[in-house]
Amino acid sequence: MDITIWTLVIFSIPLGAMVRIVFGFGEALVTMPLLALLNLDFKLSISVVAIVGLLVALPLFIRSRGNLDWSIIKRLLIGSIIGTPIGIVIVKWANEDVIIKFLGVFILLYGAINLINYYKNIYQVKLNIPKFYDYIAGVVSGVLGSAYNSHGVPIIIYGTLKKWHITDLKNISQVHFFITGCFIVFSHGVSGFWSISLSYLLLAILPLLILTLWLGHIINNKIDQRALIKYIYMLLICFGIIMIVK
Numbered sequence: 194m195d196i197t198i199w200t201l202v203i204f205s206i207p208l209g210a211m212v213r214i215v216f217g218f219g220e221a222l223v224t225m226p227l228l229a230l231l232n233l234d235f236k237l238s239i240s241v242v243a244i245v246g247l248l249v250a251l252p253l254f255i256r257s258r259g260n261l262d263w264s265i266i267k268r269l270l271i272g273s274i275i276g277t278p279i280g281i282v283i284v285k286w287a288n289e290d291v292i293i294k295f296l297g298v299f300i301l302l303y304g305a306i307n308l309i310n311y312y313k314n315i316y317q318v319k320l321n322i323p324k325f326y327d328y329i330a331g332v333v334s335g336v337l338g339s340a341y342n343s344h345g346v347p348i349i350i351y352g353t354l355k356k357w358h359i360t361d362l363k364n365i366s367q368v369h370f371f372i373t374g375c376f377i378v379f380s381h382g383v384s385g386f387w388s389i390s391l392s393y394l395l396l397a398i399l400p401l402l403i404l405t406l407w408l409g410h411i412i413n414n415k416i417d418q419r420a421l422i423k424y425i426y427m428l429l430i431c432f433g434i435i436m437i438v439k
Contacts, residue, residue: 198231199397205231206241206398207405210249214409215416216425217363218345218370220246222432225341236386239284239341241394243381245402247374252406254371257364265327266368269348272331273338273373277380280339293341293436301433303350308426322355334369338377345370346432349425359421 209224221242228238283292330351338344348369352362381387416424 202228202231202233202394203397203401206245207401209242210245210402210405211409211412212428213246213249213345214253214406215413216421216428217366218349219428219432220249220345221341221343222346222435225343226435234390236381237388237390237394240378240381240386240391241398243338243374243378244391244395245398247371247378248402249406250367250371250374253367257367261361261364261368265365266372268324268327269331269334269365269369270372272328272333273335273344273369274331274376275328276332276335276337277339277373277376279332280336280341281380281384283336283340296337296343297433297436299433300346300350300429300436304426304429304433307353308423308430311423311426326351331369334373335376338373339380344373344377346429349429353422353425363421 205227206224208227209220209222212223213220221239224242225238228242229235330347333347334344337347345366348366349362352365357365
C-alpha cells in the first residue's frame with residue numbers, strides 16, 4: 194500500500210474513535226466510508242474498526258457499568274447474540290449497497306424529524322414500548338454490528354424512542370457496545386477476517402488512539418449533556434447522508 198494512503202488510513206481510524214468518545218456512538222459510520230474511499234480491504238476495515246471500538250469502549254464500560262439497569266442490558270445482549278451470525282451471513286451473501294442505502298434513508302429521516310421536533314415541538318409522542326422490544330433492538334444491533342460495525346445506531350434510536358434520560362442512554366449504550374463488541378470481534382476472527390495486515394495496522398494506530406482517548410474525554414466533559422440529544426440527531430442526519438451517497 195502507498196505510504197500516503199497508509200498514513201490517511203492510520204489517521205482516519207482515530208477520527209472515528211473521537212466521535213464515539215464524544216457522542217457515545219458512530220465511529221464506524223465515520224471511519225468505514227473513509228476507509229472505503231481509500232480502497233482498504235472491506236474485511237480488514239470492519240475488523241480493525243471493531244477492535245478499535247472495543248478498545249475505546251473499555252474505559253467507558255468500566256465507568257458506566259455500575260449506573261444502569263442490567264435487565265435492559267441482558268435483553269439487548271440476548272438479541273445481539275442472535276443477530277450477530279445473521280450479520281456475518283449478510284456480509285458474505287447479501288447485496289451490501291442496497292441494505293446500506295435503505296438504512297441510510299431511515300436514519301436520515303429519523304434524525305431530521307426528531308431534530309425539527311426538538312426545536313419546534315411539533316408533536317409529543319409518549320410510547321409505552323414493551324420490554325420485549327429490547328430483544329428486537331438487540332437483534333438489529335447484532336446484525337448491523339457484525340456486518341457493518343454499526344451496532345450503535347439501533348440502540349441510540351431505540352433509546353430515544355423510549356425517552357431514556359441522556360445519561361442512561363449513554364451508560365446503557367456504552368456497556369452494551371463493549372459486551373457486544375467482544376462477540377463481534379470474536380465472530381470476525383473465527384470467520385477468517387483477520388490477517389497479518391490487521392496486526393500491523395493496530396500497532397500503527399495505537400499511539401494515536403491513546404491520544405484520542407485523552408482528548409475525547411476532555412471535549413466530552415465540556416459539552417452540555419442536556420443538549421447532547423440535539424447533537425445526536427444531527428449526527429444521525431450526517432450518517433444517513435453518508436450511507437446513502439457512499
